[in-house]
Amino acid sequence: MNRRKRYQVILAAFFLLFSAALSACSSSSSTGSAPPPSETAKDSAEATPSPAETPKETNDEPVTIKILYPWGADAFEQRYRGIEKLLPNVTIELVDSQAQMDPLQELNAQKIVPDIIFANWGLDALYELDMIEPLDDLIQKHQFDLKALDPSLVASIRAMDRTGQGRILGFPIQYSPYGIWYNKEVFDKFGIEYPTERLTWDEVVELAKQMTAERDGVQYRGLEMGPGLASGEVTVPLSQLAVNLTDPDTGEVLIDKEPAVTRYFELMKKIYGIPGIVNEDPEARKDYEFPKKNVGMIVSWIEYLRWGVGDPEVAANMEAAPLPVWGDGEESAPPAGSNLLVINKYSEHKDAAFKVLTAYLSPEHQTELAKIGDAPPLFNNKDVISHFGENVEVFQGKNVAAFYETSPALPPAKISTWDQYVDIGGSMLKFSQSDMDIASFLRQLKEESEIKIKEAKKQKE
Incomplete structure (x- = not known):
């Protein structure tokens, strides 16, 4: 099994867990269901x-x-x-x-x-x-x-x-654990200090703005969170807030009533509002760009450097930083x-x-x-x-301890298995390209999710 395929298998397994267990990661794949x-x-x-x-x-x-x-x-x-x-x-x-x-x-x-x-x-x-x-x-x-x-x-x-x-x-x-892998070469090119301290998400947005530009004929992007900034890891900030997207007993979809969801979409709207941050090429959005060395930071798992990059020479100037936090007293990683x-x-x-x-x-x-x-x-x-x-050679000399710096939050008392039918991760590409306001988008996503849950309930009868 090659590195890319192996990484995709691992992604499918962990995305299933976080979609069903931690309520915020919407990266549940059909492979894992x-x-x-x-x-x-x-x-x-x-x-x-x-x-x-x-x-x-x-x-x-x-x-x-x-x-x-x-x-x-x-x-x-x-x-x-x-x-x-x-x-x-x-x-x-x-x-x-x-x-x-x-x-x-x-x-x-x-x-x-x-x-x-x-x-x-x-x-x-x-x-x-x-x-x-x-x-x-x-x-x-x-x-x-x-x-x-x-x-x-x-x-x-x-x-x-x-x-x-x-x-x-x-x-x-x-x-x-989640954290940041960053490319020193990209930071150097834009004259920006390395993120050695833990950042807030607002600080990450500002860094991403500074590194999303063209240099020497190459389009650089300051931030990546899953391929195309629209899958998988893109829901990490929401998972940090440790909320259910649905009622665990009834399956009622709660995304239009849960303030944490709106807060998350407001953050993503800021990120998607950075000109050039989302690659317009549909083919390029299918895979990670960070290994191409034209991305400043990627939010991902600690193992990503091995399965997503792999080549120690490519990873030579890549380093780790702690997972960003929301701030204002909310300093947790996603529930463990x-x-x-x-x-x-x-x-x-x-x-x-x-x-x-x-x-x-x-x-x-x-x-x-x-x-x-x-x-x-x-x-x-x-x-x-x-x-x-x-x-493992690719991890040699890397500050992997940074991935363990942010302690995980406690999960909801009862995790809702209905959350897997609220595909926030899968909807983020549409959101990034939409001019809909957040409330309207959540209403539409809620209706789509309700149909999926209703069908799932029928199959369980």
């Missing part, structure tokens, strides 16, 4: 093995734990095999599949029971098939200290429980979301599976993952994150 079930819930249940009593397992009892993982044997070996060193009695085995409805039903029909499921397509299919084993009892039984995880991350996981009970449905696989590692309700080895999860979250294992550029969910452990990217 769980398809509607092809059978009724009753039929699905009949295709699922019956839960077994959890056997009593000793610490040294040999056991094989099967992990459903969708990205192939090489990535699996790199990210999971090290757990066997921490748990000598455990053998890890790959189930190469996806946590989506059809693949899960096929595994159930074949009586293949993964003990742990990497739910990178969200929890919809696992809910439908009743395959989630909440971890609360196991956490208490094995005395796992949730304080090892950041409060925002724990709150985000609890908010994903559709029952409203705030159960821990899985453990986090990764936390990829993550895809989850879920224990299968039908596993016969729940205790051993839980030990595998805790080994995955151990500082020892997380440090090794951080070295290869996997952003650790133990981001409140400064020693772990200090090792981020040290075995």
